[in-house]
Amino acid sequence: MPPGFSTGWRYTAPIVDMPIYLGYLQQRLLSAGATIEIREVGSLADVVALAPVVVVCAGMGARDLVPDPGLNPIRGQLVVVENPGITEFFSEDTGLSPDLLHFYPHGDTLVLGGTAEPGVWDRTADPSIAASIIDRCAEVEPRIRGAQVIGHRVGLLPTRSAVRVEEQQLDGTRVIYNYGHGGAGVMLSWGCAAEATALTLRSWQTN
Ligand SMILES: Cc1cc2nc3c(=O)[nH]c(=O)nc-3n(C[C@H](O)[C@H](O)[C@H](O)COP(=O)(O)OP(=O)(O)OC[C@H]3O[C@@H](n4cnc5c(N)ncnc54)[C@H](O)[C@@H]3O)c2cc1C
Numbered sequence: 001m002p003p004g005f006s007t008g009w010r011y012t013a014p015i016v017d018m019p020i021y022l023g024y025l026q027q028r029l030l031s032a033g034a035t036i037e038i039r040e041v042g043s044l045a046d047v048v049a050l051a052p053v054v055v056v057c058a059g060m061g062a063r064d065l066v067p068d069p070g071l072n073p074i075r076g077q078l079v080v081v082e083n084p085g086i087t088e089f090f091s092e093d094t095g096l097s098p099d100l101l102h103f104y105p106h107g108d109t110l111v112l113g114g115t116a117e118p119g120v121w122d123r124t125a126d127p128s129i130a131a132s133i134i135d136r137c138a139e140v141e142p143r144i145r146g147a148q149v150i151g152h153r154v155g156l157l158p159t160r161s162a163v164r165v166e167e168q169q170l171d172g173t174r175v176i177y178n179y180g181h182g183g184a185g186v187m188l189s190w191g192c193a194a195e196a197t198a199l200t201l202r203s204w205q206t207n
Contacts, residue, residue: 002090002139002140002141003139004139005092005140010088013089015089015104015105015106016186017106017107018186021186041058041065043065044056044065044066044170044175045171048170048171048173048175049171049173051173052173052174053173053174053175053176053200054170054173054174054175054176055175055176055178055196055200056175056176056177056178056179057178057179057196058179059156059158059179059185060073060156060158062158062164062177062179062180063158066177068160068164068179068180070160070161071158071159071160071179071180072118072119072159072160073118073119073120073121073156073157073158073159074116074117074118074119074120074156074157074159074182074183075115075116075117075120075121075122075123075154075155075156075157076100076113076114076115076116076117076154076155076156076157076183077113077114077115077125077126077129077130077133077152077153077154078111078112078113078114078133078152078153078154078155079111079112079113079130079133079134079149079151079152079153080109080110080111080112080149080150080151080152080153081109081110081112081134081144081147081148081149081150082108082109082110082147082148082150083105083106083107083108083109083110083147084110084143084144084147085143086103086105086110086141086143086144087105088105089102089103089104089105090102090103090137090140090141092140096116097116098115098116098117098118099115099132099136100113100114100115100116101113101114101136101137101140102114102137103137103140103141103144109150110144110147111153112133112134112137112144113133114133115129115133116157116183118159121156122154123154123155123156124154125152125153125154130149130152134149157182157183157185158179158180158181158182158185159180159182159183160179160180160182162180163179163180163181163182163188163192164177164178164179164180165177165178165192165195165196165199166199167199176196176199176200178192178193178195178196
């Protein structure tokens, strides 16, 4: 155990390197014949007029788009450093604390975390928060101290009392919602996508 810890569990878990994983998913989508157009959708009404079925997976953006005032951000900040040779992940169960403590090896890089700041929208990396994340992680794993910082990541967890995967009629168009996954959107993604797909296909067939 690292100094100061009395109990812990060691287990193997899948660790996702998000830039690589998202690139892989995008490639699968393109290979399946989809086209991707990146632009901001100002309102649901704009797209509802264009298609018989619309699937809304806008994360935090659903708050304004749907609109859904029950969707709130929890800010998470991470630091990416050169991996000084760490091969196992570490995560402390910090409960509801805003100061999280974890690190995940992604080959040559190591992702250090983190924070959980309810109601905070700012997506710029705060240097003093980054320094305290590095300090906390280095206390557990001294090799992290002095590791070259490669980048900073800040994201907003789209948090809601419950995940929303459901269908609604809007001006004759079927709208499928799939958002509000908070801090578990990767873990829940395949299950929710399967459910949203089933709703979409059912909508499509009855249109
Ligand atoms: C620091 C951090 C750590 C995390 N760790 C984990 C973890 O360990 N395990 C886990 O399962 N999950 C984790 N998550 C949560 C996970 O990343 C989210 O739950 C997930 O990304 C939500 O996916 P989504 O597709 O619903 O939303 P997003 O990933 O936010 O995607 C929504 C997309 O919609 C776009 N968009 C929004 N509004 C509009 C609009 N009006 N017009 C056009 N485009 C729009 C956005 O630009 C974005 O590209 C973490 C998140 C953070 C920030």
